[in-house]
Amino acid sequence: MELQFLGTGAGQPSKQRNVSSVALKLLDELNEIWLFDVGEATQHQILRTNIKLRKVTKIFISHNHGDHIFGLPGLLSTRSFQGDVGPITIYGPSGIEEFVRTALKVSRTKISYSIRFVELAKSGLICEDKGFRVYTEQLDHRIPSFGFRVVEASHPGELLIDKLAQYNVPNGPLLGKLKNGEKVTLADGTVLDGKNFLGPTKPGRIVTVIYDTRSTPSIARLAKDADVLVHESTFAGDEQKLAHDYYHSTSVEAAKIARKDNVKLLCLNHISARYMGAKGKKLEKQAKKVFSNTVLVNDFDQINIPMKGSEK
Incomplete structure (x- = not known):
């Protein structure tokens, strides 16, 4: 299991950071890749990785702002040219199906595979597939926005x-x-x-992805005991009022969640363009004072998530 960040910026692309998308690679487990949000030019970012679009089977969309969905039509179209690909399922708020189908219809784009849409309307289990469960909770943003919790089933102990x-x-x-x-x-x-x-059963891994939101209690339900928490960090810790006014979070708010809810690793994501280059370290430094195991992620960073009990 591995995370790869395809876009870590907020609002608009920059030379350093593209807009939102992260891939959860489940190649050893399912031979699949799941995407969380597909901002503009995500398919271009993928060209700079070893990700194969035919392996992408599920896409989870947090909310319908453009920097999180404008890459969807192009990516879906390009996937048709990847040979004999299977169906794909898109999970997202009301309106995501209309957006995708309208874009494909107006551009007269033909898709060679079936697309299934699952509309997110309430909290709870939204997906159960081959030993993995995905849960969602509604967040607090200007428009309906959802966070995701991926839970892997426990593994049998090793043969003694x-x-x-x-x-x-x-x-x-x-x-x-x-x-x-x-x-x-x-x-x-x-x-x-x-x-x-058999040795002791090994608990499965947990990955939580939180995009645009104010601080809200529902985040804790998604983040509890996560091996990795990917959390938006649009603003610095001393900009809490500004973050609240714009329905976003600070690096310190993300770190407080990680500390309180027994997270192993916090990845600061969705970084405002005001924090380019070395300025981004301000976010990381502030968060580390609250939760030491914090990393400010950049485009193309990869985070390996080892089986519990096999960490090196």
């Missing part, structure tokens, strides 16, 4: 080979069944229960 050694279990299907927690019968009639030869 040393504990099995005395039974001389041959390599092959029997070991596979034991690893799955099943019962097997050996050639001498001995019955082994795989559950007795």
